[in-house]
Amino acid sequence: MARRFAEKKLVIASHNPGKVREIGDLLRPFSVEVVSAGDLGISEPEETGMTFRANAELKARHSAEASGLPALADDSGLAVTALNGDPGIYSARWAGPSKDFGHAMQKVEEALAGKTDRSARFVCALALAWPDGHVEIFEGTVAGDLVWPPRGDKGFGYDPMFRPAGEALTYGEIDPDEKHATSHRAAAFRQLVEACFKD
Numbered sequence: 001m002a003r004r005f006a007e008k009k010l011v012i013a014s015h016n017p018g019k020v021r022e023i024g025d026l027l028r029p030f031s032v033e034v035v036s037a038g039d040l041g042i043s044e045p046e047e048t049g050m051t052f053r054a055n056a057e058l059k060a061r062h063s064a065e066a067s068g069l070p071a072l073a074d075d076s077g078l079a080v081t082a083l084n085g086d087p088g089i090y091s092a093r094w095a096g097p098s099k100d101f102g103h104a105m106q107k108v109e110e111a112l113a114g115k116t117d118r119s120a121r122f123v124c125a126l127a128l129a130w131p132d133g134h135v136e137i138f139e140g141t142v143a144g145d146l147v148w149p150p151r152g153d154k155g156f157g158y159d160p161m162f163r164p165a166g167e168a169l170t171y172g173e174i175d176p177d178e179k180h181a182t183s184h185r186a187a188a189f190r191q192l193v194e195a196c197f198k199d
């Protein structure tokens with residue numbers, strides 16, 4: 001049995017403003033006060049894990065220990081089929097220290113040159129850690145394909161080149177509420193809510 005969340009306050013253990021915004025939106029229906037790791041001055045831990053789950057867990061533990069509050073971390077990325085799952089857990093690192101996703105998307109497009117399979121998926125692992133060391137982890141994915149050139153500025157990261165299956169628009173173009181209903185983050189979040197937040 002998963003541990004239920006019974007506290008009033010939660011740290012969003014992310015330094016990515018796009019994610020903090022999306023996770024804040026997803027948590028809005030639940031009466032929990034949220035604060036981000038950045039707001040609390042918590043450092044960004046080194047992401048030494050080899051899986052999304054391991055990195056989500058280490059980020060959540062780091063913020064829970066630093067704050068004494070439960071903490072929710074997200075480790076996510078774009079897995080491109082023809083690139084054997086790259087950039088995967090290295091999705092943020094492909095954007096370099098200046099977090100330039102125009103550059104990161106260009107790198108993906110260059111790596112895809114000459115390949116016909118443009119399918120990809122976004123993966124999201126969410127880890128909820130309590131200060132006593134207990135952790136719950138959930139994973140979600142969304143399938144789609146990659147367009148070029150990138151389109152739209154409503155999302156973040158690789159959103160402008162990702163078109164979810166069955167959609168004409170990219171995640172950069174669609175309404176954020178629709179992304180929240182269908183994304184990898186939403187899929188992981190539904191499991192988290194089912195296991196930890198529902199009465």
Ligand SMILES: O=c1nc[nH]c2c1ncn2[C@H]1C[C@H](O)[C@@H](COP(=O)(O)OP(=O)(O)OP(=O)(O)O)O1
Pocket residue numbers: 013014015016019044047059074075076077078091092122155156157158159171183185
């Ligand atoms: O919905 C998404 N739409 C577009 N791009 C996305 C999405 N979800 C993850 N991504 C890409 C960009 C992000 O930078 C990287 C995750 O890397 P990841 O280490 O998990 O996050 P991060 O370093 O940006 O922030 P933090 O670790 O503080 O939570 O994958």
Ligand SMILES: [Mg+2]
Pocket residue numbers: 047092
């Ligand atoms: Mg990161």
